[in-house]
Amino acid sequence: MQAMMIARAKELLESGAVDRVLGWKTGEFVYDVTPAVFTSAEELDAGFVYDEFCGPNLSKYLISESRKGGKVLAFLKPCDTYSFNQLLKEHRILRENVYVIGVACEGKTDGEMLKAAGIKGITGIRSEGGSLVADTLYGEKTVKKADVLHERCLCCKSKKHVVYDELIGEEGEPDPGCGRFDMVEKIEAMTADERFAFWRGELSRCIRCNACRNVCPACSCEKCVFDNDASGIAQKAAADDFEENMFHIIRAFHVAGRCTDCGECSRVCPQHIPLHLLNRKFIHDINRFYGEYQAGEDTDSRAPLNTYSTGDVEPSIVYEKGGNR
Amino acid sequence: MQVNESAKQFKPTIVAFCCNWCSYAGADLAGTNRLNYPADVKIIRVPCSCRVNPMFILRAFQRGADGVILCGCHPGDCHYTTGNYYARRRMTLLFSMLDYLGIEKERTRVEWVSAAEGAKFAATMNEFVETIVRLGENKRLGDLRCKQ
Numbered sequence: 007m008q009a010m011m012i013a014r015a016k017e018l019l020e021s022g023a024v025d026r027v028l029g030w031k032t033g034e035f036v037y038d039v040t041p042a043v044f045t046s047a048e049e050l051d052a053g054f055v056y057d058e059f060c061g062p063n064l065s066k067y068l069i070s071e072s073r074k075g076g077k078v079l080a081f082l083k084p085c086d087t088y089s090f091n092q093l094l095k096e097h098r099i100l101r102e103n104v105y106v107i108g109v110a111c112e113g114k115t116d117g118e119m120l121k122a123a124g125i126k127g128i129t130g131i132r133s134e135g136g137s138l139v140a141d142t143l144y145g146e147k148t149v150k151k152a153d154v155l156h157e158r159c160l161c162c163k164s165k166k167h168v169v170y171d172e173l174i175g176e177e178g179e180p181d182p183g184c185g186r187f188d189m190v191e192k193i194e195a196m197t198a199d200e201r202f203a204f205w206r207g208e209l210s211r212c213i214r215c216n217a218c219r220n221v222c223p224a225c226s227c228e229k230c231v232f233d234n235d236a237s238g239i240a241q242k243a244a245a246d247d248f249e250e251n252m253f254h255i256i257r258a259f260h261v262a263g264r265c266t267d268c269g270e271c272s273r274v275c276p277q278h279i280p281l282h283l284l285n286r287k288f289i290h291d292i293n294r295f296y297g298e299y300q301a302g303e304d305t306d307s308r309a310p311l312n313t314y315s316t317g318d319v320e321p322s323i324v325y326e327k328g329g330n331r
Numbered sequence: 332m333q334v335n336e337s338a339k340q341f342k343p344t345i346v347a348f349c350c351n352w353c354s355y356a357g358a359d360l361a362g363t364n365r366l367n368y369p370a371d372v373k374i375i376r377v378p379c380s381c382r383v384n385p386m387f388i389l390r391a392f393q394r395g396a397d398g399v400i401l402c403g404c405h406p407g408d409c410h411y412t413t414g415n416y417y418a419r420r421r422m423t424l425l426f427s428m429l430d431y432l433g434i435e436k437e438r439t440r441v442e443w444v445s446a447a448e449g450a451k452f453a454a455t456m457n458e459f460v461e462t463i464v465r466l467g468e469n470k471r472l473g474d475l476r477c478k479q
Contacts, residue, residue: 202433
């Protein structure tokens with residue numbers, strides 16, 4: 007797969023069809039894969055990787071990359087294409103400057119989870135059926151994929167590329183039965199006190215590094231409401247837990263109806279807060295109240311919060327029935 | 332020493348966002364009709380119910396509100412034709428999220444009050460204040476930094 011991608015990128019660079027290539031390169035460790043731009047065949051040979059650790063979503067980088075002049079080649083995984091399509095819909099990416107190659111994905115591995123599973127000193131990884139074989143300093147180790155995949159990959163909503171110029175690998179299909187709302191429903195079934203305790207436990211760990219905001223493809227405002235120092239919620243407040251609630255509610259609300267559920271927020275969280283559960287709550291509510299909607303699936307439908315119908319449910323549904331709808 | 336019973340009683344702070352065209356006029360009508368509703372309700376006039384940003388609601392709680400109610404024109408009667416339809420979707424999602432985070436779901440409410448419904452305005456406020464008094468102080472979404 008990686009060799010095919012490098013070969014195709016070199017072809018396109020050589021023919022002058024593209025000027026830059028947006029892909030991934032290995033960071034300090036093999037599991038620290040980071041997005042990178044390559045401009046020559048030598049650079050591609052030296053640094054380009056596509057392996058089990060290529061979790062980062064490249065779509066957000068295309069906002070600036072598509073405006074730098076010349077054409078950029080981007081390798082996008084299925085979930086990245088949803089974000090890409092959503093950004094196209096919002097006129098954030100200049101489509102004519104991007105050449106998209108869709109690449110197949112069988113779920114990406116979480117380096118932290120591998121370490122938690124006791125696999126240390128990793129020097130390489132490969133996928134064999136339902137298992138991953140990791141080369142480590144202490145010999146080969148095998149681990150079940152289900153134990154170390156990112157949460158979003160365990161219940162992958164779709165393996166279909168919604169937008170591409172060409173594909174490498176096989177095209178997949180959306181999976182409506184992926185069970186991604188199971189945890190949301192479990193929380194909804196708790197009592198209010200239990201829910202409060204659950205979220206206090208999660209959100210109080212937040213250190214306000216803003217990584218979730220910075221990585222989110224839907225959160226791409228030039229100027230952010232949280233960067234206002236006078237707001238009282240621009241940084242971690244030691245005095246009270248209000249700031250945690252405010253930041254996380256508003257962060258999720260600002261992307262409600264536009265969040266494609268790519269799961270980047272939870273992936274980058276250094277404190278392992280399940281932030282996707284907030285986004286999924288909004289997605290689940292939108293699906294239940296206003297009909298099934300998948301952000302990023304197309305570029306012409308209206309976002310649920312950007313439209314209305316005269317027969318919408320009244321907000322009273324919340325205080326009459328509460329979580330158990 | 333005598334303890335004043337009435338001083339111990341919980342006095343809630345209720346913030347009511349009222350749209351300029353219907354609900355604010357409805358509140359006015361309640362006043363001119365001499366209908367009683369508690370003075371704990373602080374009315375904030377907004378041009379339209381859809382002017383209310385989710386942050387307004389959270390800010391109100393931060394600054395010490397025990398309950399927040401949003402009043403607007405009845406769906407279909409918006410002065411700007413469609414504003415309250417958007418507000419309805421936003422508030423449904425926001426309130427559902429607050430409930431999801433374990434904030435008491437009775438603390439937030441949306442009511443449609445027209446300019447002719449002074450009586451409904453007073454009745455709604457009486458009922459809402461009663462609910463909040465029963466719930467007690469807002470402890471889950473307040474901010475210590477804003478306490479006097």
